[in-house]
Amino acid sequence: MRGVDRIAIAAALVAMAGCSHVEPWVKPYQRQNFADIIMAPDRDPVSGAYIEHVHDVREGARGATGSHGGGCGCN
Amino acid sequence: MRATHLWAIAAVAMASIPAARGAVLPDDRADVLYHRYDGGGVTVEGPSMLVRKKIGDQVSVSANYYVDMVSSASIDVMTTASPYKEKRTQGTLGIDILNGNTQYSFGYILSDEPDYTANTASFDVSQSMFGDLTTVSFGFSQGWDDIRKHGDPTFSKSATHHDYRFGLTQILTSRLMMGLNYEIVSDEGFLNNPYRSVRYLDPEVPKGYAYQPEVYPHTRTGNAVALDARYFLPFRAALHGNYRYYKDTWGIAANTIEIGYTQPWHRQWIFEVGYRWYGQSAATFYSDLFPRANAQNFMARDKELATFTSQGLSLRATYDLPRLGWKFPERSTLNFFYDHIHYSYADFRNLLEPGTPGTEPLYHFDADVFQLFYSGWF
Numbered sequence: 137m138r139g140v141d142r143i144a145i146a147a148a149l150v151a152m153a154g155c156s157h158v159e160p161w162v163k164p165y166q167r168q169n170f171a172d173i174i175m176a177p178d179r180d181p182v183s184g185a186y187i188e189h190v191h192d193v194r195e196g197a198r199g200a201t202g203s204h205g206g207g208c209g210c211n
Numbered sequence: 212m213r214a215t216h217l218w219a220i221a222a223v224a225m226a227s228i229p230a231a232r233g234a235v236l237p238d239d240r241a242d243v244l245y246h247r248y249d250g251g252g253v254t255v256e257g258p259s260m261l262v263r264k265k266i267g268d269q270v271s272v273s274a275n276y277y278v279d280m281v282s283s284a285s286i287d288v289m290t291t292a293s294p295y296k297e298k299r300t301q302g303t304l305g306i307d308i309l310n311g312n313t314q315y316s317f318g319y320i321l322s323d324e325p326d327y328t329a330n331t332a333s334f335d336v337s338q339s340m341f342g343d344l345t346t347v348s349f350g351f352s353q354g355w356d357d358i359r360k361h362g363d364p365t366f367s368k369s370a371t372h373h374d375y376r377f378g379l380t381q382i383l384t385s386r387l388m389m390g391l392n393y394e395i396v397s398d399e400g401f402l403n404n405p406y407r408s409v410r411y412l413d414p415e416v417p418k419g420y421a422y423q424p425e426v427y428p429h430t431r432t433g434n435a436v437a438l439d440a441r442y443f444l445p446f447r448a449a450l451h452g453n454y455r456y457y458k459d460t461w462g463i464a465a466n467t468i469e470i471g472y473t474q475p476w477h478r479q480w481i482f483e484v485g486y487r488w489y490g491q492s493a494a495t496f497y498s499d500l501f502p503r504a505n506a507q508n509f510m511a512r513d514k515e516l517a518t519f520t521s522q523g524l525s526l527r528a529t530y531d532l533p534r535l536g537w538k539f540p541e542r543s544t545l546n547f548f549y550d551h552i553h554y555s556y557a558d559f560r561n562l563l564e565p566g567t568p569g570t571e572p573l574y575h576f577d578a579d580v581f582q583l584f585y586s587g588w589f
Contacts, residue, residue, distance in 0.1 A: 160342030166385040169443035174473045174481060175388065177441065177451075180529075182242040182261045182275070183548060183582050187525075190248055190580055194554065196491050196515055197457035197465035199376070199394030200435035 234312040234339040234346075236271040239264050241540075242586045250552070250578020252284040259584075269310065275303040286574060287514070290562045291408050291422055299324035312339040316350075326359040331372075348378040360405045370400030390439040395432065403427035409512040411501040412568060419568040423504055425511050428496075433459035437467075449473040462495035463516065471525075483527040487552075490520040499560050500569045514574070517559040523552040540587035550580040 173179060192198055240263050247256040257278035265271045277300070284294040301322040308315045316335040322328070335350030354372035376394040383389055408422035415421075437455035444450065455467040471485035494516040496509035527548045534542075553575070560571040 160344050162344060162382050162385050164343070167382065169386055170382065170388060172443065172447070172449075174447070174449045174475060175441055175443055177390070177439070178237075180242075180546065180548075180584075180586065182244050182259050183546070183584060186244065186246050186259060186582060187548075187550065187580070190550075190552075191487075191489070194515060195465065195489060195521070196459070196461075196463040196494070197435065197455070197467065197489075198433060199374070199396045199457070200392040200437040200455055 234309060234314055234337070234343075236265055236269075236307055236309050236314070237263055237273075238588055239271075240586060240588045242584055244582060244584035247581045248578060249580075251554070251576040252286065252289065254282045255279050269308060271307040271309075273303075273305040273307075275301075275305075277301040277303075286561065286563060286576075287407060292406060297324060299327075312343075313337070326361055328357045330355045333374075335376075337378075344382045346378075346380040348376075348380075350374075350376045356400070358401050358405065366405060368401035368405070370398060370402060372399075373397045386443040388441045390437075392435075392437045392439070394435045396435075397433075398431045400429060402429065402431055403511070404513065407511075407513055409498070409501055409510045410562075410568075411504050411506060413504070420500065421504070423510075425513065426509050427511060428461065428509050431459060431461055433457060433463075447475055457491075461516070463491055463493070465489065465491035479531045481527075481529040483525070483529075485523075485525040485527075487523040487525070488520070489522075491518065493518040493558060497558070499558050512559075514556060514559045518557040519554060519559070520557075521552055521554045523550055525550045540589040543585065543587040546582070546584050546586065548580075548582040548584075550578075552578045552580065554578070 169175060178184065188201055240261070242259070242261040244259040245256070246259060248254065257280045259275065259277040261273065261275045263271060263273040279299040281297045281299070282294075283297075288294055299322065301320060303318065303320045305316065305318040314337045316333075316337075318331075318333040318335075320329075320331045320333075322331075331352055331354040333350060333352035335348060337346055337348035339346050352372070352374040354370075354374075356370040356372070358366075358368040358370065360366035374394065374396050376392065378390065378392045380388065380390040403425045405424075407425045409425050410420045410422050412419065413421040435455060435457040437453060439451070439453045441449060441451045449472070451469075451471045451473070453467070453469040455465075457463070457465040457467075467487070467489045469485065469487045471483060473481065473483045475481050494511055496507060497511045497513070497516045498506075499512060499517070501507070501510060525548065527546070529544050529546045532543045532545060554577075555575045556573055559574045560566075560569070561574040562571055564572045566572065
């Protein structure tokens, strides 16, 4: 397993373990900020997919964007 | 030709991105977008249309139609081929099923162009937990590509792609939300572009170099991990940042950093400004100029595999349209997004400029990306 794999999995497990058996410390009535449209990561899904596509076509890296990908007009 | 599978994954993912807002189906909406990319001698433009609709309380379906109209006179084309025009169309169907705090998403994408057909199927699960403070997701995609070549009816190649992804989104405070994404992308088959060439020193020709087709490995596996943060400021505005590290078996290592600021203004407007930096090292089998023909088993001169950096500035404006007393849509917006990106290569030379082989100026170019779209919620 590569180093980056180990780091990612360890971070995920630590994050998940830290949440088990824990009362939600941010109550539902304290989450109005996350309901605001300006906090939405997927506010414009069609646009978001397109701009990731623009990057992916011209870059060697791919993945882990939480969405999106690429490939066209690359010649 | 292109690596359409990643775009296909994108299309599915855009239909349903898990967020730390509890398990809820995405809103019913319709989007009509015009996009245009202009840079490095390439223009790509066309529409993208998305419709998403709930069926009952537990099911949401979506469909997307996307077109790229490509007109290319890129530096690769100008040095080794002729300018061309091409059209790519892509259709996406998706369905999301909500069961308690778990959301299941299925997608299928067909991308077609004269010399490339790609099929992709995907499956994602996201689970909201710990009082909806945490959302865990994982997914899998598989793609099958058929690759053809203009002017050579006997050319027929294939490639397959497997994509495994894991995501964690966590509300940390009443203002801060963070996300971790990890993804493995594995490719097998014909992975290079049948039109591209590498150049090598050849003292027998007047300009001192000649070309031969690229040869890529038939497998590639990439690992990417990204950390994302969004922060709601004490006044109504938001900051976001993202860092991604990528490394693959071709020797490419890349870093991506993004920051952005979102500011509403009055009731109608949302403005956003962002900056993105990207840098990568070259693939181990990349060279701008090989010492001789067939110098290695694998050879590439694709600038996507070169050492380079890019910097991008984005400006975005969203205007909420007045409802004018109509029942539908419930909300609608007009959006204008502009991105300017500068690409600067460290080992890819501009062969359109004079110079002895290997001493030509390094290549760089600027790109302008425009998006104009309407979004309606109903």
